[in-house]
Amino acid sequence: MNIYEYQAMSLFSQYGIDTVPWELVDTLETISAKAKSLGGRVMLKAQVLAGSRGKSGGVKLVSCEKDLKSTAEEILSLTIKSLPVKSILLAQAVKIKEEYYLGLTLDRGLKKIVFMLSSSGGVEIEEIAQKTPQKIHKVYINPLKGPDESVLKNTLLKVFKTDSARDEAYGTLLKMYRIFIEKDCTLVEINPYAAVEPDNRLLALDAKINFDDNALFKHPEIESLRNPEEYSPDEIRARKANLSFVSMNGNVGCIVNGAGLAMATMDIIKLFGGEPANFLDVGGSSNPEKVLNALEIILANKKIKVILINIFGGITRCDDIAKGILMAKEKLNIQVPLVIRLVGTNEEKGQSMLREKGLAVAEKMSEAVKKAVEVL
């Protein structure tokens, strides 16, 4: 799960990480007073869950009050990566002397938590990694042991120039680590972490945090920050129905059990010249309602020309799936062809239930996909 920059900034403050002074604005009425309280010169930053906001015109510096409202209006009218901007973070404009990068994430391959530090902050870490990989310093952590003070301090020597900067940065890194562990994050990032005039104090000028979806049950305070714009309306409906769903651009609706098989089904649709409309995993349970919900969500997409149901029953029982399909046939007005492949646990029962109602059932996956694509 992602959150807005301002939400991450607040979390930083709760953990004592120094951030640039800021205010959130969602109407123009209060903007002048808020800008004034920050000293007049302010950065306006669009709050959307997308990267490279600067390149899309979502980050602007304003030096005088007369430009403030027009610039804010401009930003509030933007749509960045198809996400409308609904609020702006006003940050005090600071004079930056140095820009650093501090990040904390998970290295899947090495099975470690990893700190990434760089003296080339202000640009995206992927860009630093590409252009000057020698400028990224990594410190790996075994979570059972926690960060090693001497290793971390030695690495700080390579990145920061003065003792006081190193001390400040060390404190910040430990606070980032606390957030990472206590809130079950998958990413905590400060970019830039900047030394600012007049006294070279280090401040977080930006904040980015991603959370582990699997751990949200432990953190209702984080779950409550969830922003609906992260997901399409179909994805939100699917989440409520407990279905794993991702919107795609094609016109072949898919209902599959299991994530791997669902991905493979989409791949083969493409291989045969079709375009999948969605990824949908009905999961392992045998609840006929889930099939009904899945069909309902897919049918809401008007681009759909055909629906492919591909089930390999393990825990899932084919007769339950058949029951769900027949329920949906009765309750929903299904105008597009259904192509059904149904094998595995209780397949004879499931297949005969469908055939009795005049529905064709395929046994082979390739055969079913081919049939679905031929409808187009």
Next chain:
Amino acid sequence: MSILVDKDTKVLVQGITGRDGSFHALAMLEYGTNVLGGVTPGKGGQTVGSLEVFNTVSEARAKFKINCSVIYVPAKFATNAIREAADCGIALIVCITEGIPVIEMLENYYYVKDKGARLIGPNCPGLISPGKCKVGIMPAHIHTSGAIGVISRSGTLTYEVVYNLTLNNMGQSTCVGIGGDLIVGSGFTDLLAMFEQDNQTEAVVLIGEIGGDEEEQAADYIRQNMKKPVVAFVSGRSAPAGKRMGHAGAIISQGKGTAQVKVKAFKDSGVMVADRPDEIPGLLQAALKE
């Protein structure tokens, strides 16, 4: 021989009184797996079918010689269950549970390793050596004993592949689901090494998917260490970047972990890659003839 589980595997079921735990404990027993009992805290003394329920793993261990535990407890309690099994010296721990927080799993990974146990999963269907032992949730009837080893990050896609193998008279030595999470106990390379050593296994099918770089590591390992042929399939060629495709670990992040890169890594290492699951038997036959 087969790998990891066989006739000598003595299984304990953690979470045996739950809906999935009780159903699969009995299904495993029916398959012929040597299931000795189960654990659910607070339900000691009850029974599930013919199986005795204990409050703790150590109580069960005092009564039976157990060398494998399969975990069906909900995600909230899974870390405790994994650690309890490791603390009791159980050599093979199979965790079916989906949805364990990743930092907990990272800690569990080192915890289990420090205790000298092997962990399969989590978020996996378990493993089966057809005709000998089934530890997990896979539909038993699609499997048949033979010479093909199967390793996979997926559940139902593995069934699809096994179904195609069996249809083509290619039985399996052992099929292992390693799990769809970001952090899993045993990876592709661990199991490739075991299949290379196993005298029943003549060839291996590896089923990967988007996310992480385990497939790339496996491709390297195969090139350097394997004499037996390996056929791979990678799902998620059509998956969009940045979206989690059902499995917690199936995500292309910052341009990394695409199916295309994985397929290329395999091909560069001389591993044949199937475009569809039903091509796998043909590729295996060709590889075995060489």
